[in-house]
Amino acid sequence: MRTKYVLLVALLLLVSVVTPAAATAPQEQVTLTVSVVDQHGTGVGGATLTASWDGGDATETTRSNGQALIDVPRGASVALTIEDDDYVRNLPKMVPSAEGGDVTVDVAKKGSATVRVESAGGEALSDARVIVSQNGTTITHGETNENGGFNAASLEQGGYDLRVVKPGYYATEQSLTVRSSFSLQPVTIEQGEVTARFGVVDDHFEEPRALEAATVKVGSLGQFNTSDDGTRAVSVPVNTEFEVRVSKPGYETATRTVSIGEEDETTTLAIQRTPALSVVPANTQVVVDQTVEVQVTDEYGDAVADATLRVDGEAVGTTDSQGTARLPIDSAGDHDVTAVKGEVTADAIVVEGVSGAQQAQDPATATATAEPTGIDDPTTTTESSGTGPGFGVVLALLALLGTVGLLTRRR
Template sequence: MNFERLTAVGVAVLGTVFLVAALAAGGAAGTDVTLTVSVVDQDGDPVGDVEVIATWETEDDETRTATGTTASNGKVFLDAPENATVELDVDDDTYIRNRPLTVEEASESAVDLGVVRSGTATVSVVDTEDRPQADARVRVREGGRTVDSGRTDESGAFTSDRLERGTYELRVVKPGFNETIQEINVTGEANASVEIERGTVSLDVRVLDDHFDPPTAIETGTIRVESSVYDAEVTITEGTVSLNVPVNVDYTAEVVKDGYGAGSQMISVGESDVNANVTAQRTPTLSVTPANERVLVGETTRVTVRNAYDEPVEGVTVEVDGTEVGETDDSGELAVSIDEAGEREVVATDGDVTSEPAAITGVDEGGDANETDDANETNGSDGTGDSGETDDGSPGFGVVAAVAALLGAVAVGVRRGRGPD
C-alpha cells in the first residue's frame, strides 16, 4: 500500500469518527423521554377514553405538541424532549382542568393528571331597574386568575360552558357602570343574577401647549371629550376643564382651538377621580418677511422666515419665483438678490409646509424717477432708508442724491458771495 493510499484511508477513517461523534452529540441533544400519564378523577379513579395533550417550547421558540388517548386503566404514553418544561391538559366533553399541569425538566417518569367533571355557569346581568344589560364583560375567576371570560348577549346573559365544579368569583363590569363582584358555586348547571349600578367620577383636565419646555397653559378654546357612552365639548377656563363623566370608560380628548392642530389623546377612567393633561401644538406654518419691499435690481435684501410661534426657523428653503436661492441661517434669515425689475414672489418651504408668498418689487435704476426715489428710501441696510446703502453695503441712489444736493448748495453759496456784478 503506497503512501497516498494510506493517507486517503486515514482521512476516511477520521471523517467517519467525526461523523459518528457528531451524530452521537446530536442524538443526545434531541433525546426524547416517555411520560406515563395517568388520568384520574376527583375520587382518584382512572378515567379512560380521554384525550391528553402535551405542549412544550423548542429552543427556537416553536410550540410542539404530542397527543394520546387514555386506555381503560387511565394511562397514556407521551414522548417529549428530555429536560423540557411540558404542560399537560385534557380535551374532553365530560372531564376538564381549569389550568394545565406543568412538568418541569421532563424525564422518564409517571405523572398523575387529575380531572373533574365539568359544569356550566350562566350569568344574567341587569341594572338597578332590572333591565338586561348587553355587552357587559363577565370574568370567572379562581385563585386570583381568570379561567373564563366573555360578554353578555342581547338578553344580558353569558354562559361559561366548561368549568371545574367548585366556587368561583364573578366580576362584572360595563362602561358607565361600577364593577360588581359576587360568588357562584358550580355543581352542575349553575345560574347567577348580577346587578350593576351606574356611576360617575370627576375628570379634571389641564390643557397644555407642549411646544414649550415646560409646557404652557392654553388659556382659551374648548376640549372635546368622547366615548361610546359620553360626548361633550367644554370651554377651557384658565387652562383647565372639569367634567363629571361615567365610570370605567376610555375617552378620547382633543383641543379645539383656531390655529391648533387636531390630535386626540386617550384618557382611561376607572372608579376614582382622574386628573389628566391634554396637549396640543399650533398648526405648523411658515411666514416670510422681507426687510425691504422695493429693491434696486442687482442689489440684495434679507428675508426672515418664522414659524407658527413667530420663532425664526433655521434650514428652511427659500425660493424666488419658483427657483431655490438658499436656506435660512440660525437666525432664520437669508440674503436674497433681486436680479429683475418687477414684482418677485418669495416663498419658504421645509418640505411639509409652504409659506404664503411675500412680494418684493425689483426697481430698475433707469426707471421712473419717483419710483426710483421711493426705492432709494427703502434700501437702507437697516430697512429705514437713512444710510443710502443696500443690504450688502453697496452705495445706492441715496448717496448720489446727497452729493448732488451738497454740490448745489455750494454753487448757490458761491453766487451769493460774489454779489451783483
C-alpha cells in the same frame, strides 16, 4: 485524472444526499408516563389526554388505571389537557422541560353555573363582561347574551370569584359556587357617572401652556370648549372608554383613547401649532443688483436654520443659524420670495426691484438697499459746487460793495 474527477462527483452527490437528511433529522423524543387521577387519587380511565408543544401535539387515551404513555420532544415545554364526560381540569398541567418520567394530572368533577346580569330595575343587561377567577387566575370569561345570561360551563366544582362590569355601570364582585347540577346566580349592577376633567396644553414650551377655547370632543357625548385655565369638566358614565379629539384653530388635531373608571379624574392632552414658515424682509423695495436680508421663522416665531430661500421659484440661498439670509434682486419689478423646509412652504411675500432712475424720480417710495454698492447716487449732492442760487446772491453783494469802495477812493 478521469478517476479523480469521478471520485469528486461521487463525493458531491453523497454530500447532497446526506446533508438534507442530517438537517431534517427528527428531534430526540422522550416518553411521559401520565397518570390522570381524581380528587381521591383514583385513576380516571377513558379520558382523552392531549400534549401540546411549540410546533406539534400528540393525543392518547388513558387506560383503565388512568395512565397513558405519550412521546414528546426532549426539552420541550409541554401543556397537558384532559377531556372527559365527568371530569375536568380548569388549567393545563405544564411540564416546563420534558425529560421523560412520571407526570400526575389531577382532575375534578365537572360542574357549571349560569350568571344573569340585570339592572336595579330588573332589566336584563346584554354585553356585560363576566369574569370567573380562582386564586387570582382567570378561569373563564365572556359577555352576557341578549337575555343577560352567561354560562360558566365545564368548570371544576367549587368556589370562585365573580366580577361583572358594563360600560355606564359600577362593577360588582361576589362569590360564585359551581355545582354538579344547574344553578342560576343573578347579579344586579347599578348605573353611575363621574366627572372627567380634560386639560389641553401646548407642550412646545418647557413648561406646557394651557390653551383656552380649545375644542374637546368626547365620543358621542358632544363637543366642549376649554375655559381660560385650559380645562373643561364633563360628566361621563363610569367604566367607559372614549375616543377624545382635541382641536384649535392654528393647531394640529390630536386624538387619544381615554378610559374612565369609577372616580373623578383629570386627563391632560397636548397639542402643538400647525407647522408653518414665515418670511420677513428687511425692505420691500430694493435697488436692482443689490441684496435684501430676510429672516425665516416658524409657527412659534423661532428662527429657522437651513431653510431654502426661493426667488421667483429659483433656489438662491439657505438660512443660517439665526434664520437669516441675503437674497439678490437682479431685475426691476415684483419678485415672489418664499422659504421651504421639509414639507412646509411659506406663503410668498413680494419684494420689488427698483432701478436707480426710478429711485431718483420718486425718492419717497424707494427704500435704501440692505447693502451699499459703492456707487455715488447721482441724485444726492454731497458737496456744494458754489454755483447754486445761495452763493450767487452772496457774490453779487460782495461785488457791489467792492465797486462802492473804489468810487469812494477816486473822490
